[in-house]
Amino acid sequence: MINLAQTYFIEVMTIILYCLLIFVPLLLGVVMALYADRKIWAAVQKRRGPNVVGPYGLFQVPADGLKFIFKEIILPDGSDKTVFLIAPIITLALSIAAWAVVPVQAGVVLANINVGILYIFAISSLGVYGILMAGWSSNSKYPFFGALRSAAQMVSYEVSIGFVIITVLLCVGSLNLTEIVMAQKTMWFFIPLFPMFIVFFISALAETNRPPFDLPEAESELVAGYQTEYSGMPFVLFMFGEYINILLMCAMTTILFLGGWLPPIDIYPLNAVPGFVWFLLKVTFVFYLFAMVKAFVPRYRYDQLMRLGWKVFLPLSLFAVVATSSILFFFNLAPGM
Amino acid sequence: MTAQLLTFYLFSGVILISSLMVISTKNPVHSVLFLILSFLNAAGLFVILHAEFLAMILIIVYVGAVAVLFLFVVMMLDFKTSINKDNILQYIPIGILIGVVFIAELIIVLINTKFDLTNIQVLPNPLSDFTGKSNTEAIGSVLYTDYILYFQLSGVILLVAMIGSIVLTLREREGVKRQVVSEQLQRQGKIDLVDVKSGKGVDI
Numbered sequence: 001m002i003n004l005a006q007t008y009f010i011e012v013m014t015i016i017l018y019c020l021l022i023f024v025p026l027l028l029g030v031v032m033a034l035y036a037d038r039k040i041w042a043a044v045q046k047r048r049g050p051n052v053v054g055p056y057g058l059f060q061v062p063a064d065g066l067k068f069i070f071k072e073i074i075l076p077d078g079s080d081k082t083v084f085l086i087a088p089i090i091t092l093a094l095s096i097a098a099w100a101v102v103p104v105q106a107g108v109v110l111a112n113i114n115v116g117i118l119y120i121f122a123i124s125s126l127g128v129y130g131i132l133m134a135g136w137s138s139n140s141k142y143p144f145f146g147a148l149r150s151a152a153q154m155v156s157y158e159v160s161i162g163f164v165i166i167t168v169l170l171c172v173g174s175l176n177l178t179e180i181v182m183a184q185k186t187m188w189f190f191i192p193l194f195p196m197f198i199v200f201f202i203s204a205l206a207e208t209n210r211p212p213f214d215l216p217e218a219e220s221e222l223v224a225g226y227q228t229e230y231s232g233m234p235f236v237l238f239m240f241g242e243y244i245n246i247l248l249m250c251a252m253t254t255i256l257f258l259g260g261w262l263p264p265i266d267i268y269p270l271n272a273v274p275g276f277v278w279f280l281l282k283v284t285f286v287f288y289l290f291a292m293v294k295a296f297v298p299r300y301r302y303d304q305l306m307r308l309g310w311k312v313f314l315p316l317s318l319f320a321v322v323a324t325s326s327i328l329f330f331f332n333l334a335p336g337m
Numbered sequence: 338m339t340a341q342l343l344t345f346y347l348f349s350g351v352i353l354i355s356s357l358m359v360i361s362t363k364n365p366v367h368s369v370l371f372l373i374l375s376f377l378n379a380a381g382l383f384v385i386l387h388a389e390f391l392a393m394i395l396i397i398v399y400v401g402a403v404a405v406l407f408l409f410v411v412m413m414l415d416f417k418t419s420i421n422k423d424n425i426l427q428y429i430p431i432g433i434l435i436g437v438v439f440i441a442e443l444i445i446v447l448i449n450t451k452f453d454l455t456n457i458q459v460l461p462n463p464l465s466d467f468t469g470k471s472n473t474e475a476i477g478s479v480l481y482t483d484y485i486l487y488f489q490l491s492g493v494i495l496l497v498a499m500i501g502s503i504v505l506t507l508r509e510r511e512g513v514k515r516q517v518v519s520e521q522l523q524r525q526g527k528i529d530l531v532d533v534k535s536g537k538g539v540d541i
Contacts, residue, residue: 083366114389118393125400133370174471175473
């Protein structure tokens, strides 16, 4: 036993250190994303947004977080208390766990596993459990309806996300995220696969319950959806989990379609910039698009949402899989052939 | 005592405990949640075996899709009235029956191998050499070349099952108003944009 501890102590410590190296920037990123989201939304509506706490309102989000930490955690009397408290923890833990395989630069990744893209897909398909558990355990009507809507929505759009990922994988020939990025050295995939880029972007909005697909928390119908009964720290966990998921989707769009950490053109002043800067810039750009969509697209009706998912995106992405593989096969372009 | 062995005991221990909880908790939703926990740990065992593709597919298909439907159905039930306070011992006879059948099957398998566990060749390796390939490539190359017929057949069976269940549950209801998007988009000349002067109103 002592031998075991000696062998693995340093290894475990390095892994914990790496985890912190992911977690702390991620937390900072979420704070900045929340701030940027509110500022962009305000700018579109000709308001000022947060501008009181700190310079330019930069400390507004930490202040809100502190407020939530000191608030009382209210446990509804009829709720299933264990599941009620586990649900936000699962949401946050899963959304952070997916970041373990995201490469921010060549070789800079915690776990460079063979099936990276499948891992992210699997983890994000688990995210629905946090929402379902929250909705059910609250033992109240609005959270329950919100959870049902959200689960149906996430499961529906996961199908088309899966097919879009398959079209990208056909062009790469590997499930490793680093190799997916390196395959875009000559051309970023959003040029040849442009329709799939659009489908992925819209599905990502639906998958993360962002407007215009934020029906689970449509305040005019369902108060706040599955979060209705949550207060204090558990609510913050939900909020953080949601935003980390949004950032993950931005990173996925970057890796799958926008060439990850690669510079736009491989010439001197551009390729001297470290890769993670390009990665950050691209993620920020995609998040800006997310925020703009939130600002100027009205909310979908639920039947429209389902129609878009099953009757438009699913046939489209299925056709794209067949078309892409046929073209690659016919012109002998498929990797590994 | 390596870390691999330790993680194996961790995963299989959690599987055993959570499987026991599946059948022993009173609340059906908790049962489904424990079932999901044991699925996840089974995926962990696959990872220890270096079968990471199977592990991910297990999570995506069973945990991400099938178990969600389970949970959906169970949550819809009004379980508070259906919690059974009866003696759990009434299920023991059928449990013993199933257990006996299972053990008998195991014994038959063991007898057929004549207890010579060193010499078992259940599947003499008919497949090509996979060294240097990731297990995604290995599974793909076997599934789509050697077993393509079975793969296609199972696909057709699933398709038939899907069409069958849709046909069985599809019913046309009278008097339902539906949004037909193409009709809405083709509707021309019925919408006018009018600049309304204040206090004047418009003729319709």
